[in-house]
Structure formats: structure tokens, C-alpha cells
Amino acid sequence: MDVVQRTVVRIETKTRLGPDAQVDDKCVIISPTRPELTDPFLVLSEDWFSSPGFEWHPHRGLETVTMVLDGVLEHGDSAGNAGVLTTGDVQWMTAGKGVIHRELAFRDERAHTLQLWVNLPGKRKLTGTRYQDLLAVQRPVIERDGARIDLISGEADGVTGPATNEWPISGTIITLEPGRRLSHVLPGRDRAFLYVLDGRFTIAGRAVRAGQIAWSDPVPSTPVSSIALEAGDRETRSVVMVYSGPPIREHVAIGGPFVMNTQAEIDQAFRDFRRGGFGQIPRQARLQYI
Numbered sequence: 001m002d003v004v005q006r007t008v009v010r011i012e013t014k015t016r017l018g019p020d021a022q023v024d025d026k027c028v029i030i031s032p033t034r035p036e037l038t039d040p041f042l043v044l045s046e047d048w049f050s051s052p053g054f055e056w057h058p059h060r061g062l063e064t065v066t067m068v069l070d071g072v073l074e075h076g077d078s079a080g081n082a083g084v085l086t087t088g089d090v091q092w093m094t095a096g097k098g099v100i101h102r103e104l105a106f107r108d109e110r111a112h113t114l115q116l117w118v119n120l121p122g123k124r125k126l127t128g129t130r131y132q133d134l135l136a137v138q139r140p141v142i143e144r145d146g147a148r149i150d151l152i153s154g155e156a157d158g159v160t161g162p163a164t165n166e167w168p169i170s171g172t173i174i175t176l177e178p179g180r181r182l183s184h185v186l187p188g189r190d191r192a193f194l195y196v197l198d199g200r201f202t203i204a205g206r207a208v209r210a211g212q213i214a215w216s217d218p219v220p221s222t223p224v225s226s227i228a229l230e231a232g233d234r235e236t237r238s239v240v241m242v243y244s245g246p247p248i249r250e251h252v253a254i255g256g257p258f259v260m261n262t263q264a265e266i267d268q269a270f271r272d273f274r275r276g277g278f279g280q281i282p283r284q285a286r287l288q289y290i
Helices: 263-274
Strands: 010-013 025-030 041-049 054-059 062-071 073-077 082-085 090-094 099-105 111-119 130-134 141-144 147-153 170-176 181-187 191-198 200-203 206-209 212-216 224-231 238-245 253-255 258-260
Touching (some): 041 191, 062 073, 073 090, 099 111, 111 238, 170 181, 191 200, 191 206, 200 238, 206 212, 253 263, 258 263
Antiparallel strands (some): 010 212, 041 111, 054 099, 062 090, 073 099, 090 130, 170 238, 181 224, 191 238, 200 206, 200 224, 253 258
């Protein structure tokens, strides 16, 4: 079976928003203004924070995927989970029917994170909640000549990533040595984005640099597709985050931290939260200094 080569439909550059009451600096990479163009992905934000960070807040109807780029992230939730994540670690949280959690810089020092919001189909929005800490040292890595594929979710070369999904999402961090090429295989039904973390790439013939995101739409004519990557930086390695998933193709209603299908469901989420339906806001102490 021939593998269909993907194309890039658009390239966008992240937008810097600057500091606010929670963070020292913020950039938006995926904005939820046109969800039909990014489906099933809704938001990708980059945050630098020390104090206060993201204190207790609720979510419903989505999954959040948080990757620590630098520093140490302290987390906790209304089910009593708590811990820390360090550089390269990923946390996959299924908010489902409702969770209250917080994300802080350990010891109020520093954390630099990327957070992706993944939509859920209507029939799965009120599923049970779940936390998965996908530590960098425990994830499978595929090594090729000049290429390193850090597998978070989905399958590559017959290897399956550790994430458990409510919607089938593939996620990898790919590192290429200077001048190296890789044909990265993705399901044809998926919409994919490729966000360059470091260096430069040629992606399906298009130049993409650090801080830019390339989008590739589904190729419904084939079950298997691939996208061509070439590292363009002559002196250092280039790193790209690649995520893909089939579009859900349902109406999206966003109300603050809640993602549902209708405004009525958003209103119900706020009522449920205010009357304690997500559990009580925890009185959980900060993790002890080490």
C-alpha cells in the first residue's frame, strides 16, 4: 500500500501576550477562535510563571496535556493527587465530568510549560476524571540514524505510547540532528499540527522555525499517511512537537475553563461547580520543600 504524503495547509507564529495576574509571561500558539480549523485541538499556550501560577480552578469536557519545558511544576487536584513534574515530563488530565486542580511553580521558583487542550466528543464529555503523569524517563524512545522519537501517545514503529486516551490522539517529540530527514507516519484520518520547539525544519517542503506551528489537514482517502521532516539548522539539533487526532466535527461551546457542545451545557457546568458538584476546593497544603 502506498503511503500518501501530507501537505502543510498553513503556518502560524505564536502570539506573545505578556505577563498577567497569574504568569510572568504568556504566548498563545493555538487560539480557540476558529475551532473548526484546529479540531480536535482547541488551545495551545506557553507559560512562564513563578508566583502565583494557576491556583485552584475547575475544568469539564476536555483533556489537558501539560509539558514542562523547564523548571519544576507542582500539581494537585480535588481527588487528593499531588506531585511534581520536571523538564520533559508530561501530564495528561482527563477533566471529564469535572475536576478542580492547580498548577504552581515548585517553591514559587520557576516553571515553563506548554499546555494543550484536547476536545472530547459529546458522548465522552462527562466521563470520569483521570490524571496520568507521563515521565520523560519512563516513556518509550525510538532511535534512528540522526533521529529521536519520544513517544507520548499513539503508535510509531509498532511501539505504543503510555497515554490512555478518551479520543485517539497521537503525540510525539521528534529531535533531528542537523541536515537529517524523517518521514513521520500518521493516520490519514487525523488533523495534525507540528510546533517547532527549537531550531528550523522543512516540513512537507515548507520552512518552519522555532515558535511557529504548521497544520496538516486529514487525508481521508488513505488509512496511513506521512509527513516529510528535514532539520534545517546546520549547527544544532531541531526539535518539533507533533500531535494528531481525527476531527470530532461537533459544535464547540467554550465558557472559561469548560468546553461543551451548547451554551446550556456551559451554564449547567457553572451551576454544578458552584453547588459543589466537582467536589470542594481542596485545602491542600503546598508540597514540602526538599
